[in-house]
Amino acid sequence: MVRVGRTVAFSVVVGLVATACSTGGGGPAESPAATDGGSTADICTAPPKHEGTTLTFASFGGVYQEAQRSGWLEPYSKLTGVTFQESEESSNATIKAQVESGNVEWDVVDVGNDFGLDGNADLLEPLDYNLIKKDEIIEGFASTYRVADITYGVVLAYNTDKTAGKVPEGWADFFDLAKFPGKRGLWKYSTGGVLEFALMADGVAPGDLYPLDIDRALAKLDTIKDEIVWWNSGAESQELIGSGEVAMSMIWNGRGYSAKHTDGKPVEIQWNQQILTADYFVVPKGTPNKQIAMEFIAWATCAENNAAVSEKIPYGPTNKNAKPNPAVVPDLAVSNVNDTTAYFDDAYLIDNFDEIDGKFQAWLTQ
Amino acid sequence: MNALRLPVRRAGASTGAPLVNPWAALAMPVLVFLVVCFLVPLIVMGMRAVTDLPSDAGGDVLVNFRRFFEGEANVRVLGNTFWVAVLSTLTCLAIGYPYAYLMTVASPRWTGILLIAVLVPFWSSLLVRTYAWQVILRDTGLINSTLIGWGLIAEPLDLYQTTTAVILGMTHVLLPFMVLPLFTTMSRIDPELTKAAANLGATPARAFLRVFLPLSVPGVLSGSLLVFVLALGFYITPALLGSPKDTMLSAFIATRVQQQLDWGLASAMALVLIGVTLAVLFVASRFIRVRDVFGALESD
Numbered sequence: 001m002v003r004v005g006r007t008v009a010f011s012v013v014v015g016l017v018a019t020a021c022s023t024g025g026g027g028p029a030e031s032p033a034a035t036d037g038g039s040t041a042d043i044c045t046a047p048p049k050h051e052g053t054t055l056t057f058a059s060f061g062g063v064y065q066e067a068q069r070s071g072w073l074e075p076y077s078k079l080t081g082v083t084f085q086e087s088e089e090s091s092n093a094t095i096k097a098q099v100e101s102g103n104v105e106w107d108v109v110d111v112g113n114d115f116g117l118d119g120n121a122d123l124l125e126p127l128d129y130n131l132i133k134k135d136e137i138i139e140g141f142a143s144t145y146r147v148a149d150i151t152y153g154v155v156l157a158y159n160t161d162k163t164a165g166k167v168p169e170g171w172a173d174f175f176d177l178a179k180f181p182g183k184r185g186l187w188k189y190s191t192g193g194v195l196e197f198a199l200m201a202d203g204v205a206p207g208d209l210y211p212l213d214i215d216r217a218l219a220k221l222d223t224i225k226d227e228i229v230w231w232n233s234g235a236e237s238q239e240l241i242g243s244g245e246v247a248m249s250m251i252w253n254g255r256g257y258s259a260k261h262t263d264g265k266p267v268e269i270q271w272n273q274q275i276l277t278a279d280y281f282v283v284p285k286g287t288p289n290k291q292i293a294m295e296f297i298a299w300a301t302c303a304e305n306n307a308a309v310s311e312k313i314p315y316g317p318t319n320k321n322a323k324p325n326p327a328v329v330p331d332l333a334v335s336n337v338n339d340t341t342a343y344f345d346d347a348y349l350i351d352n353f354d355e356i357d358g359k360f361q362a363w364l365t366q
Numbered sequence: 367m368n369a370l371r372l373p374v375r376r377a378g379a380s381t382g383a384p385l386v387n388p389w390a391a392l393a394m395p396v397l398v399f400l401v402v403c404f405l406v407p408l409i410v411m412g413m414r415a416v417t418d419l420p421s422d423a424g425g426d427v428l429v430n431f432r433r434f435f436e437g438e439a440n441v442r443v444l445g446n447t448f449w450v451a452v453l454s455t456l457t458c459l460a461i462g463y464p465y466a467y468l469m470t471v472a473s474p475r476w477t478g479i480l481l482i483a484v485l486v487p488f489w490s491s492l493l494v495r496t497y498a499w500q501v502i503l504r505d506t507g508l509i510n511s512t513l514i515g516w517g518l519i520a521e522p523l524d525l526y527q528t529t530t531a532v533i534l535g536m537t538h539v540l541l542p543f544m545v546l547p548l549f550t551t552m553s554r555i556d557p558e559l560t561k562a563a564a565n566l567g568a569t570p571a572r573a574f575l576r577v578f579l580p581l582s583v584p585g586v587l588s589g590s591l592l593v594f595v596l597a598l599g600f601y602i603t604p605a606l607l608g609s610p611k612d613t614m615l616s617a618f619i620a621t622r623v624q625q626q627l628d629w630g631l632a633s634a635m636a637l638v639l640i641g642v643t644l645a646v647l648f649v650a651s652r653f654i655r656v657r658d659v660f661g662a663l664e665s666d
């Protein structure tokens with residue numbers, strides 16, 4: 001349950017965010033925030049000012065980074081005077097190259113769930129959990145070197161023209177070519193969910209996926225192998241499901257949303273048996289702006305600020321107390337969590353990548 | 367590297383006569399560039415393959431190579447990489463040879479137009495062109511929807527995610543690298559030679575086969591070599607247009623570099639690819655030496 005004090009502080013910040021997004025306008029709730037926040041006055045509402053400092057922020061570009069810019073970077077600049085330089089080419093390899101060459105340019109990097117665990121300790125700064133409110137982050141989404149900044153779902157999307165009004169209830173239906181004829185879109189990446197979905201279709205409970213029974217998953221995938229269209233990028237998946245090239249596809253929920261709302265295609269998402277996962281903030285080891293990077297990460301993962309990105313893209317907060325705009329709530333993966341929801345075991349997938357990917361590629365190229 | 371010798375020797379014949387040529391100094395920037403941007407990284411990569419080892423390697427410096435060859439898919443994909451490269455080279459040659467020939471015999475104005483036509487693909491990005499092929503080849507794409515619309519077929523043809531699609535996409539990208547060397551060689555062949563053959567009673571076909579074709583072989587060799595080596599490094603096009611069976615080794619290397627940060631294994635994979643490429647070129651040079659005689663005839 002949300003405590004009263006926090007509720008007050010929260011409604012205040014909704015006001016703040018709203019003001020930051022619009023231009024000017026009085027923030028009548030500002031002074032109560034300062035007093036009510038009291039002793040915790042407070043990285044979330046009044047982060048330390050650093051006029052003239054520049055942080056370099058790297059993420060994945062496109063609409064996603066635009067949402068991060070207007071939701072986080074621009075408001076943070078107004079509050080603190082910190083300006084942002086941006087890269088739209090976030091990549092684990094670039095972090096490694098920067099750290100190994102001793103020339104660290106990126107201060108805050110948005111990375112995928114395949115990076116940032118203890119195996120990458122030599123590339124990353126430990127996060128400052130005196131500033132970041134770890135207990136407010138969803139269980140398992142904050143660890144030594146990374147904290148989730150947004151959540152998303154790897155989901156089943158279907159083209160309603162191709163399913164003739166029927167609704168696939170989960171991955172078992174995805175593999176049922178008799179009930180739902182048509183091609184199937186899958187991401188050609190071994191540890192992105194394809195094996196987990198095959199196992200769930202075969203009756204494995206979402207909680208029992210790990211350690212993965214790779215052979216069983218591949219045997220299940222074999223039953224639809226001829227009907228699979230493999231995709232390599234989010235843009236491709238959006239196109240495949242929107243055009244009806246495939247009747248159903250595994251898709252990142254933001255891409256499914258864009259197929260429906262941006263492209264206006266007959267696409268719906270089935271949230272059952274989604275995998276809830278996240279993008280993470282990390283700080284490359286040796287950045288000269290470590291302290292300010294930590295302050296920014298702490299601010300952006302606060303209940304008050306974390307949901308600001310959801311205004312422009314249906315990626316949800318990671319802070320349990322954040323309250324995204326009610327209009328977008330139905331489209332967020334976190335709002336659609338139920339007892340069929342699965343979670344990646346990132347540590348397992350990273351540690352066993354050689355075996356998992358080896359078997360997957362051997363099957364693929366057969 | 368005998369395969370490389372033919373074009374190189376001709377270039378050398380005009381500049382290499384004095385023992386110390388002051389103009390050779392002009393090659394220094396290129397030399398420095400090659401050493402800094404190619405040789406040094408290659409050596410660093412070679413070192414990485416035997417020093418950047420997994421924690422459980424236990425001092426086995428060849429462990430990365432062992433990991434590569436133990437992966438069932440790796441060896442299969444290595445073979446496939448060469449197969450796809452050979453197929454695209456042959457397709458480029460089949461289309462590029464007549465095209466270059468046409469450029470040689472056409473009027474100067476038409477030669478210019480044909481030259482521009484072959485260079486136009488360079489003006490748009492590789493990704494855009496590859497996605498365009500997707501749009502054309504899909505079940506719901508241009509070809510299939512047109513054919514179905516005309517009632518010629520009931521079910522869409524299987525075009526997208528096939529080896530044919532990969533070869534189409536790669537040929538589209540690589541064709542200029544075949545046409546330009548061919549055109550350079552062909553335009554230097556004296557047209558009087560074919561006329562002389564005709565005067566001596568050869569039919570046009572015979573004059574072409576016995577005179578023109580042999581003289582164009584250096585262009586065929588350098589064009590094919592260029593296309594083949596470039597094709598070996600492709601991965602976006604096969605990944606976007608092909609089935610998983612058309613995966614090229616570069617795609618595996620990219621995964622290791624970008625996602626897994628396993629740069630030791632990635633370096634070993636790259637070295638294997640370079641090594642096998644050199645071996646193929648060596649074997650090819652033995653085979654091609656038989657035809658050296660044509661090159662010799664031309665330069666004399």
